[in-house]
Amino acid sequence: MNEKLWKLHFPAFIGSADKVIKQLMDSAVLVNLPARQQVFYPGKVCDHYLLMLSGSIKAQIIAEDGREILLYHVLAGDSCVLTTSCLLGDNNYPAEGYTETEVSAFAVPAHIFHRCLEQSTFFREFVFRNFSKRLADVIKRMESISTGTVDQKLAKLLLASGEKSLYKTHNELALELGTAREVVSRHLKRFESYGWLILSRGSIQNINFEALNKILDSGNRQY
Template identity: 85%
Template sequence: MHETLWKLHFPEFIASNDKVIKQLMDAAIMVTLPARQQVFYPGKICDNYLLILSGSVKAQIMSTDGREILLYHVLAGDSCVLTTSCLLGNNNYPAEGYTETEVSAFAIPAHIFHRCLEQSTFFREFVFRNFSQRLADVIKRMESISFGSVEQKLAKALLASGEKTLHKTHNELALELGSAREVVSRHLKRFESYGWLSLSRGAISNINFDALHKISHFNDQS
């Protein structure tokens, strides 16, 4: 049953003392996926409710001009908001998901998910609480992509790490911001010319938090 993994990542399941939850844990299948593997795609049927144990999955959509737009990341201890939505609405996936690293997860078959949702108050509360939290994160992210200049969004993304050195490529930042790599590169080079950061292959260092903070809040102060 992989009780140790349940206890480590989802201790509330162990503590619930719910017979239905015990059946769910027994039915869960441990799966491991390699990095950069497609997990789902538009139109795919949702067969399992996934609870991530380790690694990271990114969910994204394609814009009309062919750009990838990141929706959210699913990390250890998380459930996927699109998976939950598809299971609850009996719909197919509307977006695509890829593993960013090797991923381990508990896969709970759809029929077990629905039975436990019907029979267990604990599981219903867990599912809807996580769904609500993840959905709020997605909405917040879409707002950040839709509003504000690329310059502001880039400054906020650089500040979000809290580190003086950020190990991300220009393409990864562009994906997060819903912008084009060339646009992000142009703004980063301008930031570098101002002395706000230093660019190297796969990394952005010497980030000036004070300067970027002022840029990220420019519209808020005007």
């Protein structure tokens, strides 16, 4: 049953006196996936409920112009909102997911998921509470992508970590912003010319919080 892993990552399951939850934990299969492996794709049948133990999975869609648009990340302690949606609606996946790092997760067979959802109040509350939270995060992310200038969205992303250095490539930033890498590179080079940051391979250094906050405060690009 991998009790130590349940206790570490999902302690509420261990603490539940529900016999159905015990059956769920007994049926869960521990899966380990390498980095950069496809987990699901559009049209794939959803046959397991995933509970993340470690690592990161990114869910994304491909725009008509070929751009990758990040929907969300699934991290340790999370469940996947698309997987939950597909299981609840008996639908196939509408997007694709890839491991960003090595991933460990519990995979619960779909028929066990549905049985527990029907019979366990604890599990229903867990599933819908996590589904609601993750869906709200996705909506918030889509709103942030669709509003504001590229400068404002990029400034917000650079400020989000609270660190003076950010170790991400231009392509990774473009994926998070839902735009093209060339667009991100152009704006970052302009920021660098203003002395607001220093670009290095695979990282951005000496980020000037004060200057970037002014972009957000101004609501326009007249700085």
